[in-house]
Amino acid sequence: MAYATVSRILEQLASISKQVKQQGEKLAVGVDKEVEMLRAKLGAIQAVLLDAEQRRWKDEAVSVWLGELKDTCYDLEDVLDEWKTALLKLQIEGDQENVHVPKKVPFFPFTCFNYKRVDLPHQIALKIKDITRNLVVIAEREVCFRLQFLTSEISETVSSIEVSDIYGRDIEKNxxxxxxxxxxxxxxxxxxxxxxxxxxxxxxxxxxxxxxxxxxxxxxxxxxxxxxxxxxxxxxxxxxxxxxxxxxxxxxxxxxxxxxxxxxxxxxxxxxxxxxxxxxxxxxxxxxxxxxxxxxxxxxxxxxxxxxxxxxxxxxxxxxxxxxxxxxxxINELDNEECWELFRKIAFSGRTREESENLEEIGRKIAGKCKGLPLAVRNIGGILRFKKHREEWLRILDSELWELTEFNILPSLLLSYNDMPSTIKQCFSYCAIFPEDYRIDKEQLIKLWMAQGFLGLENNMEMERVGEEYFNDLVERSILLVNTSSYCMHDLVHDLACFIRKKELLILEVNALENPSINLSLYHLTLILGVGASFPPSKFSSMKSLRSLLILYGVTNYQSMNEIMPRLFGELTRLRALDVSGKIWYENMVLDIPKEIGKLIYLRYLNLSLLKIKELPKELCELYNLQTLELRGCADLKSLPQGMGKLINLRHLVNEGTSLTYMPTGIERLTCLRTLSEFVVSGDDNGDKACTLESLANMTHLRGSLRIKMLGNWIEVNVAKKAELRNKDLLFLNLNFEKDAEEERANLDREGNRMDKDELVLDVLQPPLSLERLERLHSTEVMCSPIGLCH
Missing domain, CATH: 3.40.50.300 (P-loop containing nucleotide triphosphate hydrolases)
Structure with missing residues (x-):
């Protein structure tokens, strides 16, 4: 996990340097030097991290050392995010006030972060210098552990195999x-x-x-x-x-x-x-x-x-x-032969007879170490299914982790975790943010991984695909279990994830009159609110390091909620993921999202679904790093802020179930969008505030489902041609034509036949070839087709 974190930081450093050059700037004097020193020191530490991660289970000193490195890396990520966000601000807003400033030491207008013309590069240089000094101390301590240089990860992902290939065979049947x-x-x-x-x-x-x-x-x-x-x-x-x-x-x-x-x-x-x-x-x-x-x-x-x-x-x-x-x-444990039979079905699946015979002796010994537990057999079998060489099987058989008992974690699960690539280790352990037995939504989890930077840089166009591969890998390893339309973790696997993240993550149930004692240096927090509990307990605003805050469900009174949220958002400025959605009961209370939300400059994931909100503050449009905005079921929300076009990193805008009457101008700049639940085309009432259907042309990465809601006398046919739906990877398209009674009468000829432009519009929109279902609604009329009719 530490290896993946350091790799992520090195990648981010390279990206920022490239972005600076692309914007015609030079690294300020001092910054250049500190960045190069930082790169060198991180590279030296990274070289021994794979060995350190394997030894952490049996050497407490190495585990503590990795924890200190993690804290330092998190601080460094915050500094780099601050730097990158300032560059984004320049790119988005095109501020020309500082054109007279020499490029050698650029000044960045930083008003959205409550600065007054601060020399940001100089500040960045000082912060990086402090962090590099900490890394020097950490690197010096590394010598005491005699860590070795390992050239590569232990294993690759196994997600090249389809999940159905495994689960479709009923391999657990015996x-x-x-x-x-x-x-x-x-x-x-x-x-x-x-x-x-x-x-x-x-x-x-x-x-x-x-x-x-x-x-x-x-x-x-x-x-x-x-x-x-x-x-x-x-x-x-x-x-x-x-x-x-x-x-x-x-x-x-x-x-x-x-x-x-x-x-x-x-x-x-x-x-x-x-x-x-x-x-x-x-x-x-x-x-x-x-x-x-x-x-x-x-x-x-x-x-x-x-x-x-x-x-x-x-x-x-x-x-x-x-x-x-x-x-x-x-239910007793499996006997030796039952254990072997289950192991054989999993680990030897797809092998030739010769390969199986060559590995059978080692396999029987490994199966014997599983103590008759099907869960252990599944995990070890899942590891070995993709290992071809005898030496790899021997390494599992001879691992010292079989003898580890002090952690109260199944040795087979530790082996399974140790075998994961670092990129997947961090994704798995983050699943501890959900309570035990929680029904995990695949799409939500991938978006949360993105928010934490686990799937690559923001400009990586394939982050969702990478997340899908990682998710399938965890399913194939029996880490995530399929449960109809959702997924879950076995409680013993959940215990392992919590153990790995034990010093940085907490799931806390808060009840009335309770004043919980918590570690204020936590990075990830999940709240479950009990009857009468305040939202949230006031001390949570002091958790300055918090990167994730999820409020999954609970019952509470929210009389002071509108008073607490400004402080909450104003203090928790390092958040990458925030979920305050209405899975909790708000007692029909109208909520106001405070302007202080604009201070959450690192935020990537924001879930406000099901809240009774009537509008969003314009300051939300200063969250330049935002990737996901969930507004599902916000039935009272009638408009989006006019500055939405500044959210150029937005990839998922989930707005189904809202009452939007138009889409704001500038939304055509959101060219990274993968998800747009509903696009509303209004009549003439909204004037220059509303964009046209033509804005969809720039959203070339849209996929999945899209509903186009057309209100009133809304559009000319020649504008519909410019939406270019044909070039999008849509599977479901819903066209909703809404007209009032007067307009309906105006669209009838003397014989009473409809003569409006709907049919023409349907033709010129040209749904994509990927479409599996087309649905058209007109007043009370509904037409459906399994395949687009207008190709």
Missing amino acids: AIVEEKNAIVLRKLLEGGEQVRNLHIISIVGMGGTGKTFLARSAYNDCQIGKNFDAKIWVDVSNDFDMLAVGKTIVQTIKGSAPEVVELDSLLNMIRENIVGKKFLLVLDDVWTEDYSNWDPFYHCLKNGLHGSKILITTRRETVARMMDSTDTIT
Whole structure:
């Protein structure tokens, strides 16, 4: 991970130097020298980082040394970002006030950062000098560890293989799995006449034995769908959060989030909604042995129809007894032959008979080290599946990590992590920002990786593709598990990610009247807000190093939210990713995004989805590094700021579900856009503020879905020709023609036939050849086609 960080900084240094030259400037006196010294020192340290990362597990001093290097590198990234943003400001705004200043020592107007004509290059030189001094000290300490120079990464990514190639083969199917799966299904489907109360079934086994896999297989079985009126899946984990469990049950049954936050109200809703229903409730990964947490649910769930079932998975038999399980299915570890058979199916997939025979002896020894845990077998098998040489297998077999027990992490997972390239290590460990059992959205995760700089520089046109490859690599290694339309991590894998990021990342649940003790030097923070908790706790604004702030869900009162946000945005100026979206309940409160958001100059990812906001401040347009702006479901938002054209690095503008009436002028400058959910073409009311459909011509990288909403007497046909949709990689196109009644009458001829320009416009727009679905809406009329009709 440190290797990837240093590589990223060296790449950024080269990019900035190139950008300076392209803008006709020279590196200021002092900066040039400090940059070259910095490059040399980073290069020398980078040469031994691969060895250091392998030794960190068994040498605490090396681990501490890597931590100090990481902190210094983060400081350096901030300095380089400050420099790069100033250059972007010059490029975007074309400020001519300083043309008389000699180019040898350029001055940068820095008003958006609250400076008054500061000699930025001189400041950058001083900061780089301080950081280089720190790196010299770090490099001197490196000698004590006798780190060796390694020429290359341990392994390459395995993402050249399609995910379906692995998961389409059911490689985990074996006799023991099929037998246990049949037992679970039989217990769930049997009549249960002998059970007087709720029929509760428990799957018990140690971590990594496949309890959740069995429960999920049964839950998704077609026979289960036919046998029950309702199916409910709840991820419970260590803390049996009664409110969270209750909300999940209600939301699954009703199909919408409950509007109550009190436990008694939730229990009443559960009781009312299961009456007359035969249901299956799965409680996955239950730890608590406190009956008082379970008792209220048990009494209201008894109101379900006879034959309803509850299936729990747990590591503890005492939990199964506490919950009055009628049947307990114990999952033991695989025996040696079962373990080998599963390992062989994964690690030897696609090999010739000769290759398999040559590696079988080593493979059996490696399988024996997995202690019968399917999770361990999957991970090791996933590593070795792509290793061709006997020496690589021997290196895994002889690794010292098998003997490591003090971290309470499966050795096989450490080996799997150690085998990853540094670029993927940082992506994997960042997944610790999500809570255990969180349903991970692939697109969101890739955007967050981009925001942290894990996928290359901002001007890399293929960042999303790189992110897709890294994501598939983690799936193929069984690090990320496929769960219908989303992904998740096994709790033991999540523990590993948290262990790696333990000193820089925190997931914190905050409740009312709670004053949590936190490390103010954290880099990444996820908040889960409990009932009555303030948003956010005031001390969070003192976390000056914070790079990620995600508020995933929770319930709270937000009376002071508008008062706190200006301070929050004004202080957390190092943020790269900020999610304050409405997954939390805002009690119908209208929110104001403060102008202080313009101080978040490093911000790449901003999620404001589902918020009740009526407008965005013009200062948002000073976030020149912004790559993703999520506004999904902001139903009260009617316009975007006029300065949107300055966000030239924006790649994803997700604005579906808003009430926009036009797109602001200048938006045609957003030539990096990959995602644009909706493009609104207005009538004449917005005058010079609105752009035309022609603005789409410059957005050559648009892909996926696009909705074009056309309001009123909106356009001339010859303008539609200039949109150049044909050159875009769109799969779904929605054309929405909206007209008022008066205009509808005006577009009818004497016989009452429609004679408007819609048909002509549809022809000249020329949807792209990649289109899979075309949808046209006109007033109440809807036309759909699986393929574009207008080629």
